[in-house]
Amino acid sequence: MSAMPQQAQFERGTPLTYTPRSRARDEGALVREHLPLVRRLAWHVHGSVSTAVEVEDLVQVGLVALVEAAGSFEDRGQVTFKQYLSTRLRGAMIDELRRHAAMTRGAIKRRREYQRAIKSLTSASGRAPTEVEIAATLEISVAKLRSDYATAEAVQFDSIDEVYADDQPWFASDEPNAFEQLAEGQVRDRLIAAIASLPERDQMVIQLYHVEELNLEEIGAVLGVGAARVCQIKSAAQAKLKKAMLRAT
Incomplete structure (x- = not known):
């Protein structure tokens, strides 16, 4: 590229200005905007497993993943940054849990x-x-x-039969989970009808836990009850849904 335009600008006395890269500014904005998501997912993951890893450790892992995701994300119109980040955060936190899984x-x-x-x-x-x-x-x-x-x-080292549990993330596969599979086709319609038949508070717990991805403590704050009570409501609601789905088949 010729340097003549810049030279002419300099000779006219027009000051040269430097503009920071917009990408760097965009990355910083993404990090600041999605900081609350890191903590929310950390609590959600922490609430679904044992307390072998403290929630603040998961938050730190999530912050690292957030910075990396902000730098590597390419908007191709297929997924939003929030969707991409949620996957990265869950993966990083679950990897941390797996790393500690064998420790007594x-x-x-x-x-x-x-x-x-x-x-x-x-x-x-x-x-x-x-x-x-x-x-x-x-x-x-x-x-x-x-x-x-x-x-x-x-x-x-324990027997796999003794430590295995479907709800533990280190045993999870990349396949859609049972809740996602139930949300397809005709089964989805039956599931929606079954949820609609639940008491209002049960519906809210299912919505907040499975859709909004709040943890038990966050749901308890919404309902004004303790996390243990939320767990009871969620378990009872899921049992009702299971029975309703079996009757519909």
């Missing part, structure tokens, strides 16, 4: 205590703590620190 609860607890002790001592002294200091903080011997805490990555 005791090992997880010891690892957290070990990390908290290191963080506290480092913050207080401004340096990495010694084994003696960490052991004193945890009120254990150095030998126990080395055997049970510093290497708290214990793996527990």
